[in-house]
Amino acid sequence: MPELPEVETVRRGLEKYVLGKIICDAETFHPRAIKPSSIAGLSAVNGAKILAVHRRGKFLWFELNREITLVAHLGMSGQLLVQPSLATKQPHLRAKLGLGKGIRPKKIRDEIRFIDQRTFGWLSVEQLTNGIPTCVEHIAFDPFAKEFNIKQVVSNIKRKKTAIKPALLSQGVVSGIGNIYADEGLWRARIHPEIICEDLSESEIKKVITSTVSVMKGAIKAGGTSFDEQYKNVNGESGYFSRSLSVYGREGQPCSRCSTAIRRIAFANRSSHFCPRCQR
DNA sequence: TCGAGTGTTATCCC
């Protein structure tokens, strides 16, 4: 479920509650909760102080007062909640990190809970290279990063022989864009999802990127998009951006610009939603 | 009962 705006909402929530806290009693409850490439089990972060929470694309990581870092990816259905340790355990609780004020706190009041119904998400202990975790190194800058260079991204996409939609989804080009925001950005830019990148002009590609970014900006403001119980802020609150979606999940409903029925087409195990009249 | 779902990546094939 979570794309850039949802992950950013979670990052901000975590930042609010966990900075300066010491991790203790870290525990996993499901074998898939830890990425196979993790260099250590979750207990490796016990005793570490959380100095910052970073994000690139859909990847989150905790900067610790250690050589190692803890990376989190929410996959399709992951949640990170900050909750009292006495709160009822959720059915899909995969791991938890106790939060204390010292290395041996007398009382652990809160914990970070990693909940994930479909288990596509994971946690991973990793080394840092120039401040970036190993598994995040191949991920492109996301549009909200200082280093993001739109000219470079546009020229990279222009050279591709694939359709524009899968190009937007490939995290090595621009990161953070998922199926919802790709559809929304393409609709705003009036570009058909199946047009080949090479056949688009640089200004059209730029329009797609800037449109997608502005949709995501709005979504961050709204606290993310959620359709059901699968996406939550660390508070357990749902975002309300789904009200603002123009095409995603609106098959058969009228386009808000021209009233033509929104169409859905399948592509690579996934759906694209678009307006057949606005997006040629 | 079946299909579809917000993501990533391994593994094919060209």
Next chain:
DNA sequence: GGGGATAACACTCG
């Protein structure tokens, strides 16, 4: 070797 397409991963819900 690389780009690109596809399947697989697991579980729930309509």
